[in-house]
Amino acid sequence: MQVNNEFRPTIVAFCCNWCSYAGADLAGTNRATYPADVKIIRVPCSCRVNPMFILRAFQRGADGVILCGCHPGDCHYTSGNYYARRRMTMLFSMLDYLGIERERTRVEWVSAAEGAKFAATMNEFVETVTKLGENKRLEDLRCKN
Amino acid sequence: MQKIGVFVCWCGSNIAATVDVKRVAEALSHENGVVYSTDYQYMCSEAGQNLIKDAIKTHGLTGVVVCSCSPRMHENTFRKACALAGINPYMVEIANIREQCSWIHKDMVQATAKAIILGKAAIAKVHLNAPLTAGTSPVKKRALVIGGGIAGIQTALDIAEAGFEVDIVEKKPTIGGKMSQIDKTFPTLDCAACILTPKMVDVAQNELINIYSYSEVSAVKGFVGNFTVTIKKKARYVKEDVCTGCGLCTEKCPQKKVPNEFNLGMDNRRAIYIPFAQAVPKVATIDPEYCTKLKTGKCGVCEKICTAKAIDYNQKDEFIEREYGAIVVATGFNPIDLKDFDEYAYSQSPDVVTSLEFERITNAAGPTAGKLLRPSDGKHPHTIVFVQCVGSRDTSGCGKPYCSKICCMYTAKHAMLTREKYPDTEVYVFYIDVRTPGKSFDEFYRRAVEEYGVHYIKGMVGKVAPEGDKLMVQASDLLANEQLNIAADMVVLAAAIEPDKSARPLATMLTASMDTNDFFTEAHPKLRPVESPTAGVFLSGACQGPKDIPETVSQASAAASKVIGLLVKDHLTCNPCVAESNELMCNGCSACEKVCPYGAITYIDKEFRMPDRTTLVRRVASVNPAVCQGCGACTVACPSGAMDLKGFSNNQIMAEVDAICK
Numbered sequence: 154m155q156v157n158n159e160f161r162p163t164i165v166a167f168c169c170n171w172c173s174y175a176g177a178d179l180a181g182t183n184r185a186t187y188p189a190d191v192k193i194i195r196v197p198c199s200c201r202v203n204p205m206f207i208l209r210a211f212q213r214g215a216d217g218v219i220l221c222g223c224h225p226g227d228c229h230y231t232s233g234n235y236y237a238r239r240r241m242t243m244l245f246s247m248l249d250y251l252g253i254e255r256e257r258t259r260v261e262w263v264s265a266a267e268g269a270k271f272a273a274t275m276n277e278f279v280e281t282v283t284k285l286g287e288n289k290r291l292e293d294l295r296c297k298n
Numbered sequence: 299m300q301k302i303g304v305f306v307c308w309c310g311s312n313i314a315a316t317v318d319v320k321r322v323a324e325a326l327s328h329e330n331g332v333v334y335s336t337d338y339q340y341m342c343s344e345a346g347q348n349l350i351k352d353a354i355k356t357h358g359l360t361g362v363v364v365c366s367c368s369p370r371m372h373e374n375t376f377r378k379a380c381a382l383a384g385i386n387p388y389m390v391e392i393a394n395i396r397e398q399c400s401w402i403h404k405d406m407v408q409a410t411a412k413a414i415i416l417g418k419a420a421i422a423k424v425h426l427n428a429p430l431t432a433g434t435s436p437v438k439k440r441a442l443v444i445g446g447g448i449a450g451i452q453t454a455l456d457i458a459e460a461g462f463e464v465d466i467v468e469k470k471p472t473i474g475g476k477m478s479q480i481d482k483t484f485p486t487l488d489c490a491a492c493i494l495t496p497k498m499v500d501v502a503q504n505e506l507i508n509i510y511s512y513s514e515v516s517a518v519k520g521f522v523g524n525f526t527v528t529i530k531k532k533a534r535y536v537k538e539d540v541c542t543g544c545g546l547c548t549e550k551c552p553q554k555k556v557p558n559e560f561n562l563g564m565d566n567r568r569a570i571y572i573p574f575a576q577a578v579p580k581v582a583t584i585d586p587e588y589c590t591k592l593k594t595g596k597c598g599v600c601e602k603i604c605t606a607k608a609i610d611y612n613q614k615d616e617f618i619e620r621e622y623g624a625i626v627v628a629t630g631f632n633p634i635d636l637k638d639f640d641e642y643a644y645s646q647s648p649d650v651v652t653s654l655e656f657e658r659i660t661n662a663a664g665p666t667a668g669k670l671l672r673p674s675d676g677k678h679p680h681t682i683v684f685v686q687c688v689g690s691r692d693t694s695g696c697g698k699p700y701c702s703k704i705c706c707m708y709t710a711k712h713a714m715l716t717r718e719k720y721p722d723t724e725v726y727v728f729y730i731d732v733r734t735p736g737k738s739f740d741e742f743y744r745r746a747v748e749e750y751g752v753h754y755i756k757g758m759v760g761k762v763a764p765e766g767d768k769l770m771v772q773a774s775d776l777l778a779n780e781q782l783n784i785a786a787d788m789v790v791l792a793a794a795i796e797p798d799k800s801a802r803p804l805a806t807m808l809t810a811s812m813d814t815n816d817f818f819t820e821a822h823p824k825l826r827p828v829e830s831p832t833a834g835v836f837l838s839g840a841c842q843g844p845k846d847i848p849e850t851v852s853q854a855s856a857a858a859s860k861v862i863g864l865l866v867k868d869h870l871t872c873n874p875c876v877a878e879s880n881e882l883m884c885n886g887c888s889a890c891e892k893v894c895p896y897g898a899i900t901y902i903d904k905e906f907r908m909p910d911r912t913t914l915v916r917r918v919a920s921v922n923p924a925v926c927q928g929c930g931a932c933t934v935a936c937p938s939g940a941m942d943l944k945g946f947s948n949n950q951i952m953a954e955v956d957a958i959c960k
Contacts, residue, residue: 163958163959165955165958165959171831174368174370175370177397177398178368178370178394178397178398180397180402181368181396181397181398181401181402182397182401184401184402185402186402186403186404187402189399189403189405189408189409189411189412192412192415192416192419192958193394193398194419194951194954194955194958195369195394196930196946196951197875197928197929197930197943197946198929198930198931200893200929200930200931200934201929201930201931201933201934201943201946201951202934203933203934203948203951204934205948205952206951206952206955209952209955209956210955210958210959213955213956213959213960214959214960215955215958215959226806227811228809229809229831229832229929230809230895230927230929230931231809231895232895232931233895233929233930233931236893236931236934236935240934272402
């Protein structure tokens with residue numbers, strides 16, 4: 154989104170239904186603001202997020218992708234966030250290899266009670282990605298227009 | 299091709315103040331497949347729902363997108379409305395433009411642009427939605443109560459009252475819990491045993507209640523309505539069904555020097571013991587740590603004198619598997635260990651006692667037969683100092699940050715009873731605040747001060763120093779702003795209470811969440827106070843937070859009513875958003891089976907017809923939809939992309955990603 158020619162990043166946030174999506178809702182209820190660049194996709198559990206989804210987002214022009222799940226030990230499905238953590242570690246090292254800045258991807262644990270943390274995390278993430286600028290390395294130019 | 303209707307809600311001014319709803323509805327009307335798009339002030343109202351229903355009928359909609367509040371709020375409302383209008387409820391998607399848009403953004407241009415993108419993502423997803431039908435799973439009409447204190451007892455009695463079978467698992471040899479150790483109860487001063495033991499007898503006599511005493515839960519499998527629990531029955535070396543509870547062995551056992559945990563180690567019991575006279579079940583237990591026969595093979599006195607032939611030195615731990623529809627956690631509390639609070643000289647002098655120890659000293663069945671005597675020399679104390687908030691409301695890291703809630707009242711009770719029985723005793727109570735917000739609680743506290751002449755002093759005790767046979771208490775009186783030195787004969791510490799240590803591993807087994815202090819968290823702090831966030835697991839008593847007896851009993855009954863509400867159902871509706879394996883693509887690698895936390899995936903041999911009309915038998919994954927909880931772990935583990943999650947399919951999520959990134 155370009156407003157006044159100022160760069161605004163496109164950020165996809167995958168949030169698990171039980172903790173982080175509820176945390177995002179709480180951020181809303183508490184009117185804790187964060188930039189409109191963040192768009193949330195609801196998934197049942199952080200372990201539902203296929204690394205392919207993240208690659209797809211980058212391919213389609215996302216500048217940053219964040220995955221939020223329940224705190225370790227608190228997963229609604231017992232162990233889903235542990236799977237997610239391992240998968241993302243693998244994916245991130247691959248992204249590193251591809252030359253994608255490590256700061257464009259992130260995994261955060263946000264509980265349903267942490268509305269303030271959700272907003273703070275998003276504010277910080279948007280700021281980091283904005284500084285990095287547009288993600289050109291993985292973008293599929295055929296997808297442009 | 300879907301025919302999609304878009305419904306943008308204003309939520310009064312909640313959405314409409316920051317999002318240009320008319321513009322959102324207009325922009326989304328141009329999306330592929332959208333045949334109807336409108337906005338309305340309150341979409342969740344009856345009129346709003348009718349608007350959706352009418353549009354489904356008039357325009358022949360096959361999919362619905364509602365741009366409104368969080369799906370956690372009204373997804374079900376809109377699903378029901380669509381079902382009533384004749385389309386599958388799972389053809390509805392919500393774009394959350396309130397909590398995740400209008401409430402957090404101030405700039406109308408940006409918020410409107412974001413709302414349009416969120417709407418587009420929902421439309422992209424609906425295009426790929428398929429009608430889903432929820433299956434059902436049967437409910438095992440039995441309940442498990444973990445913990446046999448007053449909370450567990452009340453819950454079990456109430457569930458049994460409704461006609462359902464209940465098992466109580468208690469780790470101690472008898473039920474009764476902390477309440478059985480208490481002498482009198484505030485604010486009515488009726489004796490705890492007089493009101494608890496009849497309930498314990500009711501439990502023992504109730505045909506629907508089965509007690510597993512001296513047992514622990516060792517594994518939990520399954521889900522709401524269908525739990526399979528493994529109970530470890532620890533060897534008590536006494537045949538439960540044969541022992542008559544005569545108690546002869548507990549008098550004749552030659553091993554006399556075993557600290558009696560029921561009296562908190564203030565006197566001794568034998569190696570074979572019945573914790574207290576009214577124990578339920580009234581069955582002896584051999585303590586393997588102290589029994590000479592079990593340790594050295596020599597003795598066998600209890601076996602010789604037992605007329606019922608109940609002793610069995612060869613008994614082993616037994617593991618029993620039972621099925622339940624619901625589980626109630628009632629694991630209770632313990633006073634904290636006072637090792638970090640040695641300024642009160644707890645480890646240095648036997649005359650510094652905790653309130654629970656004081657409770658045993660004043661109890662007629664306790665180590666002093668109810669006489670108020672100092673543990674050190676058996677003399678009657680003339681000055682007693684009570685210290686409140688020992689480890690409670692302590693943010694220094696040594697203690698607990700929370701208020702233990704019950705201490706103000708039991709200290710007032712102890713002080714009052716001491717003054718009533720021994721008017722020659724001076725009683726001092728040091729407090730930070732006196733908290734008495736219960737029915738008849740403040741009146742009770744005021745009686746202690748006004749009628750019984752207890753000295754209440756606002757201030758904390760700095761140090762207790764044993765000097766000769768006295769305990770020198772150094773304290774400050776904050777209201778008079780002076781230092782006090784009191785030569786006390788006894789000091790009673792109101793130790794903070796904490797959840798039982800067994801609660802943490804249990805929470806892991808149940809996948810029930812806990813707060814930072816290891817209290818179980820409730821599904822909603824106000825509206826669902828007795829349910830845990832895990833379906834089918836309920837909370838009763840102090841395992842959820844510090845509680846007095848009246849509160850514990852009311853929560854116990856509330857938990858029971860929730861359990862009954864679950865058990866009266868013959869079937870539960872399952873979540874239809876479960877994993878599904880495409881058998882044609884599955885290569886039978888077992889990757890999904892390994893990651894499934896529920897064991898919902900099994901492998902079957904499936905016959906396939908080949909193009910040349912021969913048949914081929916292949917091993918493929920098959921998901922049990924009643925067991926699958928829909929987490930999606932298997933979908934990512936699957937290397938061939940055969941496993942997908944209904945309602946959150948790969949294509950649906952990717953469509954959302956595309957819509958957002960465009």
